[in-house]
Amino acid sequence: MPQRKQSKGICTYCAKEVAKGSATKHLVTCPQHQEAIAKADASKATSQTLYHLRVEDRYQKEFWLDLEMGGSKTLKDLDTYLRAIWLECCGHLSEFSGTGSLARQIGMQRKISEAFPGGEGQLTHIYDFGTSSETLVKCLGTRTGKPLTTRPIVLMMRNKMPEVQCIECDQPATHLCMQCMYEDDVWGALCSKHAEAHPHSKYEEPTLLVNSPRLGMCGYDGPATPPY
Numbered sequence: 001m002p003q004r005k006q007s008k009g010i011c012t013y014c015a016k017e018v019a020k021g022s023a024t025k026h027l028v029t030c031p032q033h034q035e036a037i038a039k040a041d042a043s044k045a046t047s048q049t050l051y052h053l054r055v056e057d058r059y060q061k062e063f064w065l066d067l068e069m070g071g072s073k074t075l076k077d078l079d080t081y082l083r084a085i086w087l088e089c090c091g092h093l094s095e096f097s098g099t100g101s102l103a104r105q106i107g108m109q110r111k112i113s114e115a116f117p118g119g120e121g122q123l124t125h126i127y128d129f130g131t132s133s134e135t136l137v138k139c140l141g142t143r144t145g146k147p148l149t150t151r152p153i154v155l156m157m158r159n160k161m162p163e164v165q166c167i168e169c170d171q172p173a174t175h176l177c178m179q180c181m182y183e184d185d186v187w188g189a190l191c192s193k194h195a196e197a198h199p200h201s202k203y204e205e206p207t208l209l210v211n212s213p214r215l216g217m218c219g220y221d222g223p224a225t226p227p228y
Contacts, residue, residue, distance in 0.1 A: 007160070007162070009157040009158055009160060011032075011156070012155055014031070018157065024052070027156055033156070036148050040146040045147060048070050048144070048145075048146070049119075049144055050069070050143050051142050052067075052068055053078075053140070054066055056136055057136075057213035058134040062159060062162050063159055063212065064158075065086075065158050065159070068147075069112050074110060075096050076108040080152075081152070086213065087127040087133055087214050089220040089221070092130070094125065094127040096137075097124050098124070099136075119141055123137045131217045135213075155228075158211070167180070167188060167190065168194040172191060173191055174208065174209055176216055177189075177190060177206045178216065183202075211223075
């Protein structure tokens, strides 16, 4: 995919656009986020250590997520979430590993508190060992409180859909031609008008652009229906 401008994300709580580099600061000061925390803390749920995780594609860093998970949840919970929101296409295998020269595979049943001891560290997630999607997961910090959801993971912020121009007219693209990409080595982004008249059909009709780094890889055609 072509290079992008500095990525922005959308805050789940206030819907404000926020630069990727300012996401953590925004979440601390966002009134709606703080209101959600106060409401959760007033509930009868059990207080625990909650981990702020930044997830981003290794190569296309304009795709990123800011998540919060309880320390008792597992890497399997995270793997399931990443498959649903970003990756799942054909039931491929996946794994987590450490980073650096001594990186080793880490079991899916490892708790988040064990995977990020002291609220620090970074892991690599690989989905599909043929046409691989590689994701970096970094712990940005922790807080003590009650979870904001009954699900294993809460999405706090997600990248805004990257802007892509149509290769025919430079208008905003809505579709992707797989034949252009696989056989012509061109990122075949098309607006809705040109997608209708595009001559390539070997790989079926152009597919819709979706907010995922897996787009254009293997049989991926979009995320699962939320909630995840």
